[in-house]
Amino acid sequence: MDYVIYIIPQMIAGIGVSLNIFVLTLLFAIPLGFLMALGRLSKIQPIRKAVEFYVWLMRGTPLMLQLFFFYFALPAVGILLSDFNAAIVAFVFNYSAYFCEIFRSGIGAIPKGQYEAAHTLGMSYTQTMRRIILPQVVRIVLPPVSNETITLVKDTSLVYVLAMNDLMRTTRNLVQRDFNMTPFLVAAAFYLFATFILTEIFNRIEKKYSKHVQQ
Amino acid sequence: MADVKVKIRNLKKSYGNLEVIKGIDLDICEGEVIALVGPSGCGKSTFLRCINKLEDVTGGSIVIEGMTLCEEKNGKVHYAPEQEVRKIVSHTGMVFQQFNLFPHMTVLENLIEAPIQVQKRNPQECIVEARELLKKVGLADKENAYPSQLSGGQQQRVAIARGLAMNPGVMLFDEPTSALDPELTVEVLKIMQELAAEKMTMVVVTHEMGFARDVASKVIFIDEGIIKEQGDPHEVFGNPKSERLRQFLKVLLK
Numbered sequence: 001m002d003y004v005i006y007i008i009p010q011m012i013a014g015i016g017v018s019l020n021i022f023v024l025t026l027l028f029a030i031p032l033g034f035l036m037a038l039g040r041l042s043k044i045q046p047i048r049k050a051v052e053f054y055v056w057l058m059r060g061t062p063l064m065l066q067l068f069f070f071y072f073a074l075p076a077v078g079i080l081l082s083d084f085n086a087a088i089v090a091f092v093f094n095y096s097a098y099f100c101e102i103f104r105s106g107i108g109a110i111p112k113g114q115y116e117a118a119h120t121l122g123m124s125y126t127q128t129m130r131r132i133i134l135p136q137v138v139r140i141v142l143p144p145v146s147n148e149t150i151t152l153v154k155d156t157s158l159v160y161v162l163a164m165n166d167l168m169r170t171t172r173n174l175v176q177r178d179f180n181m182t183p184f185l186v187a188a189a190f191y192l193f194a195t196f197i198l199t200e201i202f203n204r205i206e207k208k209y210s211k212h213v214q215q
Numbered sequence: 216m217a218d219v220k221v222k223i224r225n226l227k228k229s230y231g232n233l234e235v236i237k238g239i240d241l242d243i244c245e246g247e248v249i250a251l252v253g254p255s256g257c258g259k260s261t262f263l264r265c266i267n268k269l270e271d272v273t274g275g276s277i278v279i280e281g282m283t284l285c286e287e288k289n290g291k292v293h294y295a296p297e298q299e300v301r302k303i304v305s306h307t308g309m310v311f312q313q314f315n316l317f318p319h320m321t322v323l324e325n326l327i328e329a330p331i332q333v334q335k336r337n338p339q340e341c342i343v344e345a346r347e348l349l350k351k352v353g354l355a356d357k358e359n360a361y362p363s364q365l366s367g368g369q370q371q372r373v374a375i376a377r378g379l380a381m382n383p384g385v386m387l388f389d390e391p392t393s394a395l396d397p398e399l400t401v402e403v404l405k406i407m408q409e410l411a412a413e414k415m416t417m418v419v420v421t422h423e424m425g426f427a428r429d430v431a432s433k434v435i436f437i438d439e440g441i442i443k444e445q446g447d448p449h450e451v452f453g454n455p456k457s458e459r460l461r462q463f464l465k466v467l468l469k
């Protein structure tokens with residue numbers, strides 16, 4: 001127990017890095033994914049095709065490869081990013097592609113009749129999206145978004161390869177230094193705890209958005 | 216001569232090479248109840264949906280309560296600017312076969328959504344009016360229910376009330392009872408009959424010949440994209456002039 005208390009401050013620093021990546025990725029990837037979903041459903045073919053290509057590229061290559069790319073390849077062509085920024089860019093690019101697909105299928109699941117009803121009531125495109133379509137989309141996409149988010153918690157540990165002092169690297173450093181396996185357990189406990197909290201949060205939001213669905 | 220609510224001239228609509236509406240002229244006058252009948256695929260829905268721009272016409276003009284939705288100039292159709300279109304369209308109410316209520320909103324919220332968001336009316340006032348409308352369609356006790364908790368007939372009555380909440384000049388119905396069981400059909404038709412008695416202007420696409428005969432002030436028989444016959448329901452049904460209408464009625468009455 002004493003040992004756990006002793007390593008906690010160092011681990012918290014690692015947790016801070018992981019949490020930062022997690023929050024920033026969601027903050028940018030969700031809106032970006034949403035905009036791309038609109039692009040993917042656009043009537044303008046070049047936009048649609050471009051987004052399609054992007055999604056294919058980002059989902060078709062490993063996230064780790066993308067991390068290496070932004071970390072090593074961009075400086076080679078003169079774009080300098082700090083390792084933290086490189087990681088964020090890679091995560092945002094990657095996750096926005098997944099969110100794009102989630103939002104696209106969510107928006108696609110709304111029947112045409114909803115748009116038609118809104119149109120006959122004189123609602124504008126913005127009003128229709130904001131008041132009629134999106135609240136229904138939110139309910140549909142919550143489970144897959146929740147899944148992605150939980151995956152992201154664990155994916156943050158991939159920045160390990162960029163020599164960043166996230167929770168994973170901090171943990172391994174401690175294990176190597178102290179010849180003690182306990183840090184692994186503490187790290188596992190943290191990931192589990194984060195997942196638990198997220199599950200709770202999403203359950204609540206889901207409940208809120210499912211009021212209208214008959215039990 | 217009563218006020219003309221909707222003036223339609225030479226309306227044409229094609230999907231690609233398929234010409235569905237081949238030139239329809241129609242004046243919808245205040246207080247008129249027009250029943251649109253015709254064989255499946257003759258373009259009844261398409262015609263109705265052109266009136267509120269759910270479909271873009273390929274020719275002709277539409278004027279709703281004096282406002283020009285679209286007109287044809289030198290062989291090209293020009294629509295009013297988008298904002299204007301929305302305003303004109305909101306002067307028509309539409310009731311769909313599949314109800315199309317907003318499932319995430321309660322009955323009351325369904326009714327007040329557009330009056331508040333589109334017409335920017337006072338919410339309290341809208342709620343009072345919405346409750347009146349719900350009373351009228353016999354659903355005063357359902358204002359807090361969600362659509363999924365209602366029967367099809369109740370949902371359709373809410374949909375009618377939602378349309379009426381905008382105080383439209385004309386109500387358009389596209390087979391409002393086709394998705395309903397016979398018992399539920401009756402309750403919806405009863406509401407429509409009451410609206411007709413209150414001199415609501417209505418255009419109803421229907422296969423309910425009883426309704427067309429007893430409630431409509433005018434029947435229009437569409438076939439092959441044009442108006443084949445029109446007039447007083449008893450006249451049109453009792454004394455069909457074209458072979459097509461005779462055929463159509465014979466199949467229906469079988």
Ligand SMILES: Nc1ncnc2c1ncn2[C@@H]1O[C@H](COP(=O)(O)OP(=O)(O)OP(=O)(O)O)[C@@H](O)[C@H]1O
Nearest residue numbers: 230233235253254255256257258259260261262390
């Ligand atoms: N979006 C569309 N694209 C192509 N063709 C269409 C489209 N909508 C309708 N049509 C065609 O237009 C014709 C008229 O269709 P419409 O739905 O207006 O018929 P209707 O008279 O309402 O028939 P019903 O009684 O079965 O509802 C049909 O031949 C149909 O296949």
Ligand SMILES: [Mg+2]
Nearest residue numbers: 259260261390
């Ligand atoms: Mg139809």
